[in-house]
Amino acid sequence: MSDGYFLATDRGHLYLARFGELAGRHVWLYLPPFAEEMNLSRAIVARQARAFVESGEAVVCLDYLGSGDSELELDQTDLDCWLDNIRAAVIWLQQQGAASVGVWGLRFGALMATTYLEQRGTNGYQPIDRLLLWKPVLDAKTMMGQFFRMRQVADSIKGLPKVNWQERVKQGETVEVAGYPVSTNWLRSISELRMRDQIGLHMPQTIWLEAASDKISPAVDKVAQLWPEAGLTLQYCEGSAFWQNPDCYDSPALIQQTLDSCQELREDVCVQ
Structure with missing residues (x-):
């Protein structure tokens, strides 16, 4: 069911x-x-x-x-x-x-x-x-770096110039990657996560x-x-x-x- x-x-x-x-x-x-x-x-x-x-x-x-x-x-x-x-x-x-x-x-x-x-x-x-x-x-920081590379690959296939989209987001711009709009606040809050820091007693x-x-x-x-x-x-x-x-x-x-x-x-x- x-x-x-x-x-x-x-x-x-x-x-x-x-x-x-x-x-x-x-x-x-x-x-x-x-x-x-x-x-x-x-x-x-x-x-x-x-x-x-x-x-x-x-x-x-x-x-x-x-x-x-x-x-x-x-x-x-x-x-x-x-x-x-x-x-x-x-x-x-x-x-x-x-x-x-x-x-x-x-x-x-x-x-x-x-x-x-x-x-x-x-x-x-x-x-x-x-x-x-x-x-x-x-x-999560590594994960997001891999995620932003998808935008760079897509731009490269289209013949567009290389842009550091992750840095653009950090500076306040909302960037769409594979259909997902990534904002500064979302990226900042998620990228701080590391498994070794989230293991409690x-x-x-x-x-x-x-x-x-x-x-x-x-x-x-x-x-x-x-x-x-x-x-x-x-x-x-x-x-x-x-x-x-x-x-x-x-x-x-x-x-x-x-x-x-x-x-x-x-x-x-x-x-x-």
């Missing part, structure tokens, strides 16, 4: 896609990656969500304001807005009778998940009791899956070592980088490994 719901907030309507019945179940709140990675990953995220439903859990996928099917444009939002979006969704899940809530983030969504827990996750509403990270972005039990990888890189291992003791399961899973591949619609190994890891985590949480 899946459907969509528009949640009213002070800034606009958030779109939530629901997979499975929420009341009395553990619910995963899914936080998407940024820009086109969000669109390219939807098919596999939906497959994973249905697999969670078959295992007795539920999933709600969030589109931040200014993205996906939610209201506003990107340049009308910023980091605080998106953190408030997550909080609104968590409160809504509590109102729907969810027995417990976990956060599942892909790429930039994984970085947003840890940022939310570090900055907003202990304010009196339903706590997050587990965390699932798929191929996290470690540094009270992180819930966490599964970190390095998707589309045949090993754990030194950069990932260095960040993982900052996790609270015994709070992190770090694994890798080979396969396609589906968030960049428009022809990839399934990732059975990743889906099964996620289910197996989450089953072990669920058993550990229940024991505690």
Whole structure:
């Protein structure tokens, strides 16, 4: 069972896609990656969500304001807005009778998940009791540099002169990249995020899956070592980088490994 719901907030309507019945179940709140990675990953995220439903859990996928099917444009939002979006969704899940809530983030969504827990996750509403990270972005500044290169490549193909569009945004100009209007305020607030700065002492039990990888890189291992003791399961899973591949619609190994890891985590949480 899946459907969509528009949640009213002070800034606009958030779109939530629901997979499975929420009341009395553990619910995963899914936080998407940024820009086109969000669109390219939807098919596999939906497959994973249905697999969670078959295992007795539920999933709600969030589109931040200014993205996906939610209201506003990107340049009308910023980091605080998106953190408030997550909080609104968590409160809504509590109102729907969810027995417990976990956060599942892909790429930039994984970085947003840890940022939310570090900055907003202990304010009196339903706590997050587990965390699932798929191929996290470690540094948003690096991510945005890669994003702006798409505009430079597009300009080059058209024979236009080379422009430092990221610097233009920093100076106050709103620049469109791949159809997304990037404002100074949005860029400044997002670019400051680094995974190593968003790991608090009270992180819930966490599964970190390095998707589309045949090993754990030194950069990932260095960040993982900052996790609270015994709070992190770090694994890798080979396969396609589906968030960049428009022809990839399934990732059975990743889906099964996620289910197996989450089953072990669920058993550990229940024991505690």
